[in-house]
Amino acid sequence: MRHTISILVENKFGVLARIAGLFSARGYNIASLAVSETLDPGISYMTMVVEAEDEKILEQIKKQLNKLIDVITATDFTKKEHVDRELVLVKVTYSPAAKDKLESVLKKYVGKVIQHKGDTAIIEAVADQEQIRKLLEELGKFGIKELVRTGRLAIAY
Amino acid sequence: MTGAQILLECLKREGVEVMFGYPGGQVLPIFDKLYDFGLKFILVRHEQGAAHAADGYARATGKPGVCIATSGPGATNLTTGIANAYMDSIPMVAITGQVKTFLIGNDAFQEADVTGITRPITKHNYLVKDVRDLARIVREAFYIASTGRPGPVLIDIPSDVQLADTEFIWPKELDIRGYKPVIFGHPGQIKKAAKLISDAHKPIIYAGGGVITSGAHQELKALAERIQAPVVMTMMGLGGFDGTHPLSLGMLGMHGTAFANFAIMNADLIIAVGARFDDRVTGRLDAFARKAKIIHIDIDPSSIAKNVEVDIPIVGDAKNILGQLLEEIKKTPDTAQWLETIEDWKRKHPLRYKDDGKIKPQYVIEQLYELTKGDAIITTEVGQNQMWATQWYKYTSPRTFISSGGLGTMGFGFPAAMGAKIGCPESQVFDIAGDGSIQMNIQELATCVCNKINVKVLILNNGYLGMVRQWQELFYKKRYSYTSLYNPDFVRLAESYGAAGIRVTKKEEVRPAIEKAIAIDNTVFIDFHIEPEENVYPMVPAGEAIDKMIGGLA
Numbered sequence: 194m195r196h197t198i199s200i201l202v203e204n205k206f207g208v209l210a211r212i213a214g215l216f217s218a219r220g221y222n223i224a225s226l227a228v229s230e231t232l233d234p235g236i237s238y239m240t241m242v243v244e245a246e247d248e249k250i251l252e253q254i255k256k257q258l259n260k261l262i263d264v265i266t267a268t269d270f271t272k273k274e275h276v277d278r279e280l281v282l283v284k285v286t287y288s289p290a291a292k293d294k295l296e297s298v299l300k301k302y303v304g305k306v307i308q309h310k311g312d313t314a315i316i317e318a319v320a321d322q323e324q325i326r327k328l329l330e331e332l333g334k335f336g337i338k339e340l341v342r343t344g345r346l347a348i349a350y
Numbered sequence: 351m352t353g354a355q356i357l358l359e360c361l362k363r364e365g366v367e368v369m370f371g372y373p374g375g376q377v378l379p380i381f382d383k384l385y386d387f388g389l390k391f392i393l394v395r396h397e398q399g400a401a402h403a404a405d406g407y408a409r410a411t412g413k414p415g416v417c418i419a420t421s422g423p424g425a426t427n428l429t430t431g432i433a434n435a436y437m438d439s440i441p442m443v444a445i446t447g448q449v450k451t452f453l454i455g456n457d458a459f460q461e462a463d464v465t466g467i468t469r470p471i472t473k474h475n476y477l478v479k480d481v482r483d484l485a486r487i488v489r490e491a492f493y494i495a496s497t498g499r500p501g502p503v504l505i506d507i508p509s510d511v512q513l514a515d516t517e518f519i520w521p522k523e524l525d526i527r528g529y530k531p532v533i534f535g536h537p538g539q540i541k542k543a544a545k546l547i548s549d550a551h552k553p554i555i556y557a558g559g560g561v562i563t564s565g566a567h568q569e570l571k572a573l574a575e576r577i578q579a580p581v582v583m584t585m586m587g588l589g590g591f592d593g594t595h596p597l598s599l600g601m602l603g604m605h606g607t608a609f610a611n612f613a614i615m616n617a618d619l620i621i622a623v624g625a626r627f628d629d630r631v632t633g634r635l636d637a638f639a640r641k642a643k644i645i646h647i648d649i650d651p652s653s654i655a656k657n658v659e660v661d662i663p664i665v666g667d668a669k670n671i672l673g674q675l676l677e678e679i680k681k682t683p684d685t686a687q688w689l690e691t692i693e694d695w696k697r698k699h700p701l702r703y704k705d706d707g708k709i710k711p712q713y714v715i716e717q718l719y720e721l722t723k724g725d726a727i728i729t730t731e732v733g734q735n736q737m738w739a740t741q742w743y744k745y746t747s748p749r750t751f752i753s754s755g756g757l758g759t760m761g762f763g764f765p766a767a768m769g770a771k772i773g774c775p776e777s778q779v780f781d782i783a784g785d786g787s788i789q790m791n792i793q794e795l796a797t798c799v800c801n802k803i804n805v806k807v808l809i810l811n812n813g814y815l816g817m818v819r820q821w822q823e824l825f826y827k828k829r830y831s832y833t834s835l836y837n838p839d840f841v842r843l844a845e846s847y848g849a850a851g852i853r854v855t856k857k858e859e860v861r862p863a864i865e866k867a868i869a870i871d872n873t874v875f876i877d878f879h880i881e882p883e884e885n886v887y888p889m890v891p892a893g894e895a896i897d898k899m900i901g902g903l904a
Contacts, residue, residue, distance in 0.1 A: 202528075203527075203528060207465060207469075207477070210469065211469060214469055214470055218470060252655075253652060253656055256651050256652035257652050259651070259652075260650070260651075260652055261528065262473075262474045262494060262526060262529045263528055264528050265527050265528045
């Protein structure tokens with residue numbers, strides 16, 4: 194099962210390595226990770242998505258996270274009411290002939306063209322993971338040249 | 351003040367009496383200030399010895415041990431000792447020199463990423479990049495090392511930071527927002543635990559190192575006597591409950607007593623105090639104590655429900671929680687029949703060995719106990735010597751048994767004995783060693799002799815790496831692959847360092863040799879030529895249920 198874990202940490206060097214170490218030492222892969230400053234410049238916010246086959250091990254990792262001195266709080270959002278979003282930037286093949294078709298796909302999945310040059314358009318979309326998956330499926334029909342996406346961001350009520 | 355002066359001033363204010371270490375290029379500024387600072391310094395002969403000595407000091411006194419080494423190889427030599435302290439939750443502050451800040455990451459001479467290397471084996475670590483942070487960091491390091499579940503904290507200080515000047519400001523108060531250990535048990539959980547205890551018929555107390563760390567031995571004794579429950583101890587818990595007490599069943603687990611293992615396997619309630627259900631204790635997990643409900647008291651939430659499912663977890667300090675529990679228990683269970691069953695196991699399956707007139711290691715340790723009556727500090731190496739030391743000596747008070755538990759570090763016992771002796775100069779300190787282990791830090795003989803640290807080393811010399819040989823005998827068809835040892839003449843070796851050496855080849859010489867060693871005002875190696883293929887029994891084969899012991903049962 195995929196878990197979204199949010200972690201408030203001291204904004205210091207080495208903190209990310211400490212956190213990553215807890216996962217890597219157990220052979221766990223971090224599916225996505227987003228780190229940013231908060232309103233308090235001394236504190237950073239991390240949102241992490243991990244795939245856990247064994248819930249017991251994940252439970253242990255969460256306890257270990259809370260044990261790190263530089264971790265202020267660690268919360269698993271998986272069973273909490275929350276909103277999550279990802280940002281994706283996609284380079285697709287662009288042709289005037291396909292313009293209308295592309296516009297209608299983008300409208301459906303809240304994406305927009307932010308630039309186009311020659312036969313390439315750069316598209317931006319902010320949505321949850323499922324929406325983005327569907328959008329990419331549709332965009333695939335136009336021809337995706339390259340794509341980058343942020344990790345998942347999540348916020349709870 | 352310079353960074354070096356600030357460091358030493360902070361150590362003084364933290365109440366540090368002694369530091370163990372070894373100088374080198376990137377700690378020169380610190381050593382220069384140390385020269386006439388008035389802090390006791392013990393120059394070891396290998397940095398690993400410094401870390402183990404600081405560890406032994408901490409275990410014997412309860413105060414954090416301090417060690418120091420230079421960058422690169424000095425620091426990497428400390429790491430085994432740091433990992434050892436980490437596994438056994440020992441308060442330690444390790445200080446390492448680092449190359450100058452502007453050289454970090456440039457593969458400078460004697461550079462190693464020490465905070466990177468020690469990240470998984472420290473409770474916390476620091477790289478000091480600005481001298482203005484140093485005083486706060488030292489303060490935090492001691493606080494973190496010695497509170498909550500204790501552990502080693504490393505401070506890596508580049509040599510330019512040691513030389514940099516700043517105003518010395520001693521932080522009055524500390525506020526570490528990510529570190530707030532829970533000290534008292536949740537009252538609701540205490541109530542539930544008290545009820546379970548009152549309703550139990552076959553309760554057992556399973557006591558670990560946390561009892562000793564938190565100083566909960568008196569509360570533990572009060573609880574055991576009040577509810578008339580037998581007490582089994584982990585290796586780290588030995589001494590946490592008087593081993594001569596009628597309710598003591600000694601150590602449980604792989605080389606525990608048969609009656610300790612039978613008792614926990616048949617209990618209907620396990621009260622775990624500062625223990626972590628380690629694999630050497632539980633054996634096959636799915637067969638472990640199936641009939642028992644479990645109350646688990648531990649200061650570290652991540653120790654709870656890690657290996658076994660727990661009915662009542664209580665997070666907090668063992669001493670406080672046992673105190674809370676004692677107040678809450680109104681009705682005590684009737685355990686008369688349970689204790690009778692256990693007495694029967696004790697009579698039927700005592701610890702035993704075959705006395706055939708040769709020097710048996712068990713006999714050596716029994717004699718040591720007879721001569722000291724538990725009034726000594728015993729350290730051990732790792733392997734057979736260690737297990738015999740747990741079985742054949744009775745530890746009556748906390749901090750008298752010092753041994754490498756989690757990491758199982760050969761070479762720990764001798765430098766640890768050194769540290770323990772410095773911490774407790776009035777105590778007799780004995781290291782129960784094997785001929786393999788003692789050679790892993792034998793260089794510390796020089797440290798002992800020139801600092802007049804009189805420890806007595808009992809080498810149970812069987813010419814083998816005994817525990818590995820035992821496994822080869824039992825599980826690898828006696829194919830003794832590289833476990834037979836060529837050894838030096840330990841007597842002459844000790845003498846060459848200026849220590850004393852005694853060789854013992856006959857059973858009747860055992861006791862007089864120990865008496866003589868105690869009388870000699872020097873470090874003494876006693877080389878006991880024991881029965882070479884004596885095994886440690888009882889033994890639970892790896893992966894087996896802990897009541898399926900082999901050997902030593904009549």
